[in-house]
Amino acid sequence: MGKKIIVFCSSPNKNGNTNTVVEWVSQGARQAGAEIDIVDTARLKYKTIGCVACMGCQRSDAYACVIDDEATPVLSRIPQYDVSVFATPVYMMGPTAQTKVFGDRMFSLFKFDAAGTFTHPFKKGSAIGLIATSGAGKSVSGIKMVRKTFQAMAGLTGQEFHSLLVPDAGESGAVRKNENVKAKAIAFGRKIAKAS
Numbered sequence: 001m002g003k004k005i006i007v008f009c010s011s012p013n014k015n016g017n018t019n020t021v022v023e024w025v026s027q028g029a030r031q032a033g034a035e036i037d038i039v040d041t042a043r044l045k046y047k048t049i050g051c052v053a054c055m056g057c058q059r060s061d062a063y064a065c066v067i068d069d070e071a072t073p074v075l076s077r078i079p080q081y082d083v084s085v086f087a088t089p090v091y092m093m094g095p096t097a098q099t100k101v102f103g104d105r106m107f108s109l110f111k112f113d114a115a116g117t118f119t120h121p122f123k124k125g126s127a128i129g130l131i132a133t134s135g136a137g138k139s140v141s142g143i144k145m146v147r148k149t150f151q152a153m154a155g156l157t158g159q160e161f162h163s164l165l166v167p168d169a170g171e172s173g174a175v176r177k178n179e180n181v182k183a184k185a186i187a188f189g190r191k192i193a194k195a196s
Contacts, residue, residue, distance in 0.1 A: 002033035003082040003193050007131075008041045010088045010099035017133040017169040018089045020176050021185045025085070025131060025164065028189025037081075042098040044070040050104035057108035063121040065108035075105055079121040083162075083192050085129035086150060089169075093142040095132070095149070103153075120157055127160035127195040128153060131188075133169040140167040160195055164188040 007026065011018035026036045047069040056066030063079065065072045078084055086103070088095040095103075112118045130150040134143045143165050154161035164185060169175040 002035055003029075003195065004035050004080065005029055005037070005083040005085060005129075005192060006078065006081045007036065007038045007085040007087055008099070008102060009038055010041045010086070010096050010102060012042050012096065012098060013089075013172050014040075016089065016172040017135070017166065017175040018087050018131065020173070021131055021133055021164070021166055021169075021181065022087045024182050024185035025087075025189040025192075028186035028191075029193040030189075031186070032190040032193035034083075034189075034193035039074055041071075041074070041102040042096070044074065044102070046071055046101060050101045051107045058112065063109050063111070065105055067105075071102060071105050074102075075108060078106070078109060079123065081126070082123060083127045083129055083195055085131060085192065087131040088133075088146065090132055090134040090142045090146055093145055095146050122157050122159060125160075127162060127192065128157070129161075129192050129195075130163040131166075131185075132163070133166040133175065135169055135171055135174075140165075143167045162188070162192050162195060 009022050029036050047067055064076045088099040110118050110120050132143050132146045147163050151161050166181055175181050
């Protein structure tokens with residue numbers, strides 16, 4: 001049975017470089033037998049801007065956000081997957097605001113006690129992936145900072161971490177003509193389909 005992979009695509013540009021790379025990664029993962037679900041987190045309808053620290057999730061036994069909007073059922077499905085991939089362009093040295101809004105709501109998937117220890121519902125042997133694109137090929141510091149953020153998340157949860165960084169994607173949509181990036185993206189899809 002193939003891996004179950006969910007991809008959170010947080011690009012505001014539907015036809016941009018990030019979504020193109022996600023298509024190629026998905027192609028590679030499917031070729032390797034994985035089941036892929038892609039969620040356009042940039043277009044979910046939110047009742048709040050990110051986590052509002054209401055702590056309702058901490059008062060509940062469920063690993064779920066208590067805010068009733070389109071993000072909540074997506075968040076609750078995350079533990080069912082073997083690999084969760086975050087796909088974002090790099091804006092102003094970081095992930096998009098759309099990535100951050102969704103990511104902050106993932107706080108609901110952790111339970112913290114008074115001693116500061118925590119539990120989470122992620123499968124043992126599961127992985128976190130990152131697809132990050134940037135048009136600024138000469139300056140890769142922003143894309144490296146994004147990678148460090150998601151690598152730290154994987155470390156916190158004890159999950160494997162895999163990343164595909166595309167620092168030379170060019171202007172929006174330009175990567176579609178880049179066969180080298182396409183080959184790397186398909187190979188990355190195959191790799192995460194066999195992660196853990």
